[in-house]
Amino acid sequence: MELVKDLPEVFDEFAQQRKNSFLAVKELKEKGTPVVGAFCTYFPQEIALAMGAAVVGLCSTSDETVPDAEKDLPRNLCPLIKSSYGFAKTDKCPFFYFSDLIVGETTCDGKKKMYEYLAEFKPVHVMELPNCQSENGYKMYRDEIIRFKDALEERFNVIITVEQIKEAIKLKNSERKALIALYELMKMEPAPMLGDDLYKILYGSTFKFDKQAAIDEIYAVINQVKKEYDEGKHLSKRPRILVTGSPISGGASKVIKAIEDNGGVVIAFENCGGAKSIEEMVDEENPDVYEALANRYLNIGCSCMSPNPNRYRLMGELIEDYKIDAVLDVILQACHTYNVETLGIKRFVNERYNIPYMSLETDYSTADIGQINTRVAAFIEML
């Protein structure tokens, strides 16, 4: 596949993908395709894909519905949780509206308690996610994946076969490989594109329902970026920043903008939308598909795990492989687990890699853009 459009236009198209999928999801529904709404990277997408369902991401990223949510939820709660609940309650988000089933996981305290209220007015299935990546934890998550499969079979009156799951695993793995090939372009020095543009594709691709078409398009983007790079079209040398921490799409992407407006470039995303949720493949050789899925998904290094060694491991790899100059940890307000982990991550980054680290606490509003700019600019001046 070859791109008929220029890269900036393609980036913008991906940025609009979430909105563009509103109509697509309506059409899918009209054709009778079940729609499953998911919140978290721990959600084993393969199970839903195996029954032919469309999976939509529900994590909301705008402060538009926060006041509605605050009628039911405390004010000092993470904006992602409040925004998501608010969109569900007001039905302002078509993805919530069209979801036949919403799947949550017992990740952080705020989210799992929010699901209890969400279940009062939406069909919700909660997967019990262990807090520790122990032997028992993996066993338990395997059972939970089977319980989820059973729940889908019962609700939609279908049979999900092992063969179907295997097919879905292969498809998702090839999507992961494409996304990895895309963000690995950032290993080049100087960087081929802005982190903001990279993020548009990473985020936008999660809202493409035709996975194979999305994969083809990602490879087309990769080829185009490489071609332009060889022609000398790339960024000038800039400080190379790794972004980690809470999810940063939507309202919190102002931090990416602040980094790149002040002369840096975001080389790698370790967050939910980035390497954390993409990096590892599901073992296609394992005859026990549920075990293969449990092993892969429970390995994700989110701060809701205790301890959380995989976050450190992945971050270390990214710092080395992408020649990172500094790490910026973005914490959504009241995201306790990531906030507590800032101390450990700061020590790890400062002491093991001897590069600067800064954490920033923010929400989805625009009220703190001035302060964020000052901090980020000072951080980049320091490099």
Added chain:
Amino acid sequence: MYSLGIDSGSTMIKGVLFDGKDIIAYKKIPTSANPKESIQNLYKELYSDKVAYVVATGYGRLLLPEADRYVTEITCHGTGAAYLSQEIGAVIDIGGQDCKAILLDENQHVIDFLMNDKCAAGTGRFIEMMMRILEEPMSYLDNFVKGKNPISISSMCAVFAEGEIVSLLAKGADKGDIALGIIHSICRRTAFFAERLKLADPVFFSGGLAGFQVFRDTLEFYLKRAVKTNTMAQYAGAIGAALIGYKKAAVK
């Protein structure tokens, strides 16, 4: 050749002229309700044909379009403090609306920093507000609290602390004891905040509050570290801006 550094803070706008060796002029004016006009007035007063480079810093830095460069107050405070007092390990700046802790390496470069701009209770604004309630001028603060016993102020928030102070006054508490209690509250908060960085001795104290002996002593008490300052400490940001500007002008 001169460079001009302007630090547009929330309470005062400070300007410094630098000739590559010495500070040859300095001035501060209140930010007022029209900061844009204030910064222009100060700029016009200090600017001349000899000025080759202008650097603006502080939260209102973008209000000066004449600047050749904008640099954040973190970098400027670090640079300015290192000029005023050689061989310092860290800078604590308590400004009118924020509080900064800056860590410097042996070459006096910024290597880490923290900023608190979400809470007024750790800033100069807090003591200003409280002195207004006590109906005492800020300028006599040192004398006013001399020999007093600090009353513990428990409120974590400047707005709630105001209520606490009103009720202390109603109970007939001594105004000097209350004021010293507020100073302790600000310094304790600042020390805990700054200790999140691995501070190195000595600590340079900048910002308007550094001019008060009682603030220097109390901060030293809570930090358990030597605190240095300089009569020009309030100008640290503007000095840093002027120094950075001079360097830039030299290579221009």
